[in-house]
Each structure stands twice: as C-alpha cells, then as structure tokens.
Amino acid sequence: MNAVWTIARHEARRIFVSPLAWAVLAVTQVIFGWVYIGMLMQYLQNYQTADQYTGVSDFIGGGLYGTATIVLLLVMPLMTMRLFAEERKSNTLTLLFSAPVSLTQIVLGKFFGLLSFVGALVLLLAAMPAALLPAVNLDLGRLGAGLLGLFLITMSFGAAGMFISSLTREPTIAAIGSFGLLLLVWLLRMPAQFDNGFKSVLEYLSLISHYQDLISGLFHSSDVVYYLLFTALFLWLTVLRLDIERN
Numbered sequence: 001m002n003a004v005w006t007i008a009r010h011e012a013r014r015i016f017v018s019p020l021a022w023a024v025l026a027v028t029q030v031i032f033g034w035v036y037i038g039m040l041m042q043y044l045q046n047y048q049t050a051d052q053y054t055g056v057s058d059f060i061g062g063g064l065y066g067t068a069t070i071v072l073l074l075v076m077p078l079m080t081m082r083l084f085a086e087e088r089k090s091n092t093l094t095l096l097f098s099a100p101v102s103l104t105q106i107v108l109g110k111f112f113g114l115l116s117f118v119g120a121l122v123l124l125l126a127a128m129p130a131a132l133l134p135a136v137n138l139d140l141g142r143l144g145a146g147l148l149g150l151f152l153i154t155m156s157f158g159a160a161g162m163f164i165s166s167l168t169r170e171p172t173i174a175a176i177g178s179f180g181l182l183l184l185v186w187l188l189r190m191p192a193q194f195d196n197g198f199k200s201v202l203e204y205l206s207l208i209s210h211y212q213d214l215i216s217g218l219f220h221s222s223d224v225v226y227y228l229l230f231t232a233l234f235l236w237l238t239v240l241r242l243d244i245e246r247n
Contacts, residue, residue, distance in 0.1 A: 003101045007109025012116040015079070021117060024075055028068075029124055035067045036060070036128045057139035058216075061129050065146040065215050068125055069208075072154050073186065077178035079117060080161025081171040083110050084242075088169040097246045103239050107162070111235060114158045122151050142216075149214025152227035153207060157182055159234040166241045182207070 015021045043059050087093040096106060126147050132138060161178035168174050189206035203209050207230070210223040 003105045004109045004112065007101070007106060008112035008116070011083075011110045011113025015113060015117050020078065024078065025120065025124070028071055028075060028121065031071055032064065032068060032125055032128065036064050039063045040132075056132070056136055057129070057142045060132075061138075061143045061146055062215055064125070064128065065150050068150060069153060069211060069215075072121070072150075072157060073182055074179070076154060076157035077161050077164075077175040077182070079114065080158055080165050080178055081175035082165070083114070083162050084166040084238075085168050085171045085174040089171070093245075097242075103242045103246070107235055107238050107242070111159065111162060114162070115155060118151065118154045118158060121154070122147060125150070145219050146215045148219075149211045149223070152214075152224065153211050156207060156227050156230045156234075159231040159238075160185075163234040163238045163241065166238045 039060050043056060084093065087096060097103075099106075101109075126143075129138060129143055157178075160181055161174070164178040164181060165171070165174040168177070185205065186207045188202045189209050204226070210226045213220055213223055
C-alpha cells in the first residue's frame with residue numbers, strides 16, 4: 001500500500017499545481033454559490049409555515065446538490081482526461097510501466113489522487129449549507145446523506161473517466177468520450193420510465209436513480225453498493241487495458 005499512497009500523493013500534487021484544477025474549483029464555486037444564494041432568497045420569500053426553518057434542508061440542500069451533480073458531470077471528464085492520455089502522449093507511460101509497482105497499484109494510486117480533488121469539491125460545497133447552522137435547525141442527517149451521494153456519484157464519474165483516458169493518447173478525445181459514456185449511463189433511466197421488460201434493470205443501472213434517494217435523505221445500502229461496484233468495474237477495466245498495452 002505504500003506504493004499506492006506514494007503515487008496518490010504525486011498525482012494529488014500534480015492535480016493541485018495545475019491551473020486547470022484551480023480554474024475548475026473557482027468556476028464551480030462561483031456557480032454553486034450563485035445557486036445557493038438564489039435558492040436561499042427564494043426560500044425566504046416563499047415559505048408558508050410559521051416556522052421559517054421547516055424544510056430548509058430539503059429545499060436548499062437538495063436543490064444545491066442536484067445542481068452540483070449536473071455541473072460535476074461536465075467537470076469530471078476535464079479532470080480525468082489527462083490521467084493516462086497525457087502520459088501516453090508525452091511518452092512517460094512507458095516509464096511508469098517500468099517502475100517496480102503493479103498496474104493495480106498504479107491505477108489505485110492515480111484514482112486516490114483524483115479523489116483528493118473530489119473531496120475538496122465536496123467539502124467546499126458542504127460549507128455552504130453549514131453556514132446556516134448558527135441560525136437554522138438543519139437536518140444534518142439529510143444533508144450528510146446528500147453529501148455522501150454526491151461524493152459517491154462523483155467518484156463513479158472519476159473511475160469511468162479514468163478508463164476512457166486509458167484508451168487514447170489525446171486528452172480532448174478522452175474528455176469527450178468520458179462525457180458521452182457518463183451521459184449515456186445517466187440517461188438509462190429515460191427508457192425505464194416506460195413499461196417494458198427491461199424497466200427494473202435499466203432503472204437500476206442508471207447513475208441518477210440511486211443518487212435521488214440519497215439526495216432525498218434516504219440511505220439504502222444498495223445505493224452505496226451500486227456506486228462501489230460501478231467504480232470497481234471501471235478501475236478493473238482500466239487495469240486490463242493497461243495490461244494489454246504493457247504486454
């Protein structure tokens with residue numbers, strides 16, 4: 001595991017010294033902040049109950065996390081496109097293969113390095129509803145379930161993007177391919193709305209179906225297992241792809 005953490009630290013350092021990472025953090029926080037302020041003002045103007053804090057976690061937390069998912073669907077392909085494609089293009093992937101570490105350790109190290117960026121995004125997003133704590137009785141369990149769902153679905157985005165990046169030497173193609181794959185799996189829920197023999201299967205396979213329960217404050221272990229299996233599948237496919245190239 002020491003090799004995994006060494007690679008993870010190197011990858012995290014490489015991500016956070018790149019202008020792209022800071023540009024993504026800045027742009028996403030501006031977008032999230034704008035949505036947060038807008039939803040807060042809308043809630044304060046339209047609440048109907050005597051207790052003005054009733055439902056604030058549902059309205060602001062759910063709306064903010066729902067918007068964040070769409071933004072991160074666009075952002076994560078940009079963050080994963082360079083993981084292997086750029087290494088291949090700059091001919092440093094061969095040096096990585098020659099290091100005394102396994103392909104599994106390389107993939108896990110790069111993935112954990114990417115998760116450091118995902119964690120920073122989620123923590124910054126969590127700070128917005130948390131700013132209401134001095135004045136509002138927030139449902140922390142409901143917000144926590146939403147944040148967990150956001151982290152898991154973004155982690156899944158990263159694993160799928162890493163696999164696509166391992167298939168090409170062009171980061172731009174990797175970004176477009178990752179977005180296309182993620183959008184396809186996201187939209188599997190659309191045909192599931194019709195009554196057909198594959199309804200239950202398609203709804204289960206859709207990325208967004210499991211997220212909507214978590215964002216609503218409903219924690220089911222099956223949703224967590226889905227995202228873990230989705231992530232493990234694409235990490236395994238990445239290892240297989242690199243093994244074919246090394247041999």
